[in-house]
Amino acid sequence: MLGNLGDSLKSTLKKIAGSIFIDEKLIDEIVREIQRALLQADVNVKLVFELSKNIKKRALDEKAPKNLDQREYIINVVYEELVKFLGENRKEIKIEKKKPFKIMLLGLFGSGKTTTSAKLAKYYSKRGYKVGILGLDVWRAAALKQLKQLGEKININVYGNEKEKNPIKIYKEFEKEYKDYDLLIIDTAGRDALNDELIKEIDSINKMVNPDEVLLVISADIGQAAQSQAQKFHETCKVTGFIGMGEKIDDLEEFNPKGFVGRMLGMGDLEALLEKAKEAINEEDAKDMGKKMLKGDFNFLDLYDQLQMMNKMGPLDKIFDMIPGLGGVKLPKEALQVQGDKLKAWKYLFQSMTKEELEDPEILTGDRINRIAKGAGRNASDIRELLKQYRMSKKMMKTMGSGNPEKLMKKFKGKMPMKF
Ligand SMILES: Nc1nc2c(ncn2[C@@H]2O[C@H](COP(=O)(O)OP(=O)(O)OP(=O)(O)O)[C@@H](O)[C@H]2O)c(=O)[nH]1
Numbered sequence: 001m002l003g004n005l006g007d008s009l010k011s012t013l014k015k016i017a018g019s020i021f022i023d024e025k026l027i028d029e030i031v032r033e034i035q036r037a038l039l040q041a042d043v044n045v046k047l048v049f050e051l052s053k054n055i056k057k058r059a060l061d062e063k064a065p066k067n068l069d070q071r072e073y074i075i076n077v078v079y080e081e082l083v084k085f086l087g088e089n090r091k092e093i094k095i096e097k098k099k100p101f102k103i104m105l106l107g108l109f110g111s112g113k114t115t116t117s118a119k120l121a122k123y124y125s126k127r128g129y130k131v132g133i134l135g136l137d138v139w140r141a142a143a144l145k146q147l148k149q150l151g152e153k154i155n156i157n158v159y160g161n162e163k164e165k166n167p168i169k170i171y172k173e174f175e176k177e178y179k180d181y182d183l184l185i186i187d188t189a190g191r192d193a194l195n196d197e198l199i200k201e202i203d204s205i206n207k208m209v210n211p212d213e214v215l216l217v218i219s220a221d222i223g224q225a226a227q228s229q230a231q232k233f234h235e236t237c238k239v240t241g242f243i244g245m246g247e248k249i250d251d252l253e254e255f256n257p258k259g260f261v262g263r264m265l266g267m268g269d270l271e272a273l274l275e276k277a278k279e280a281i282n283e284e285d286a287k288d289m290g291k292k293m294l295k296g297d298f299n300f301l302d303l304y305d306q307l308q309m310m311n312k313m314g315p316l317d318k319i320f321d322m323i324p325g326l327g328g329v330k331l332p333k334e335a336l337q338v339q340g341d342k343l344k345a346w347k348y349l350f351q352s353m354t355k356e357e358l359e360d361p362e363i364l365t366g367d368r369i370n371r372i373a374k375g376a377g378r379n380a381s382d383i384r385e386l387l388k389q390y391r392m393s394k395k396m397m398k399t400m401g402s403g404n405p406e407k408l409m410k411k412f413k414g415k416m417p418m419k420f
Pocket residue numbers: 107108109110111112113114115116137140143189190191244245246247
């Protein structure tokens with residue numbers, strides 16, 4: 001479905017790029033095509049009309065910046081509006097320090113609650129939080145077994161009691177343990193519909209648990225039915241978010257509307273065009289990001305993100321090309337020689353560090369270095385090398401930044417990470 005949507009939108013964008021005149025007639029035509037594509041993909045009618053109204057208004061009213069022609073500008077408007085459309089309701093979960101912060105998962109049978117519990121647990125434990133899972137699904141046979149198997153795979157403690165049929169009692173049974181955790185994830189039972197029985201059950205669990213976030217897990221292929229389902233669940237129990245991504249435990253990413261729209265539209269084709277547009281428009285953004293890097297204001301978490309990107313995208317110099325503000329920067333040779341195996345090892349090392357250490361690698365003591373190395377099955381020298389690499393990059397950026405960042409940024413024009 002998404003593939004079709006992408007194809008239709010892409011052909012519309014190509015039409016804009018290939019047009020001779022941009023007039024109201026063409027814009028009307030384009031807006032109608034976009035509407036049709038979105039409606040076919042089962043997007044809510046009201047939202048589609050709002051989106052197309054915005055696109056039309058901007059396409060007619062706004063003038064392209066000097067160095068961009070109107071076609072390129074309109075393509076960019078469509079792209080921006082799609083990103084805004086998908087991104088406006090984006091909500092990040094902030095794990096507050098409260099020991100434990102509680103996330104409860106709800107959903108119908110087979111929607112992916114249990115899998116998502118494990119994904120979330122892995123996601124947050126990787127980021128240094130101590131995470132536990134509590135299984136309150138007393139309905140499905142072997143529910144706890146499934147959860148425990150998943151927990152074992154990702155090294156997360158799972159609490160539950162197969163013999164107890166009352167979820168409230170299970171919650172109470174382990175209540176003393178929860179304060180040991182930064183985050184407690186609560187998996188609940190589903191039904192084939194949101195019936196009275198399920199409502200009563202989640203209502204009573206909700207009152208007992210008092211979760212900080214309630215996430216509704218919905219299968220991605222149910223289209224607009226998602227809305228009424230979400231509505232109903234929300235009425236029973238204030239749902240704070242939705243979630244879903246893929247089957248494997250690693251398949252949880254923070255939703256990034258830019259990346260999503262980019263992928264959907266197959267940015268490769270339009271990349272050059274949009275890149276040009278972005279250079280003209282997003283110089284401000286690029287400057288901010290560039291400044292952060294140049295101030296040396298980055299840590300292991302940023303490095304880790306870059307490594308993950310790199311695994312998908314290729315060598316370091318290419319990645320640096322895509323970081324706003326760093327395109328065209330020549331890296332020292334050593335920095336480029338970091339190859340696949342090493343990256344993998346680093347990833348394990350990062351995963352063994354605490355959040356504080358990732359945020360400020362300089363706090364790593366000799367003792368910790370040895371512990372982390374042991375935990376990740378590596379040598380302390382690997383961590384020392386990683387630190388060296390980190391300090392080198394940081395120093396390099398700082399040196400670059402000690403000149404005049406404004407001037408420097410002009411030289412390294414802003415580029416969007418848009419190669420998928
Ligand atoms: N494609 C895809 N499959 C998923 C995803 N999440 C879970 N699954 C699969 O969907 C099936 C059900 O997932 P569960 O996590 O057991 O779902 P649940 O909501 O806990 O199910 P019940 O406990 O029976 O209500 C399993 O086969 C999972 O492998 C996902 O995000 N994408």
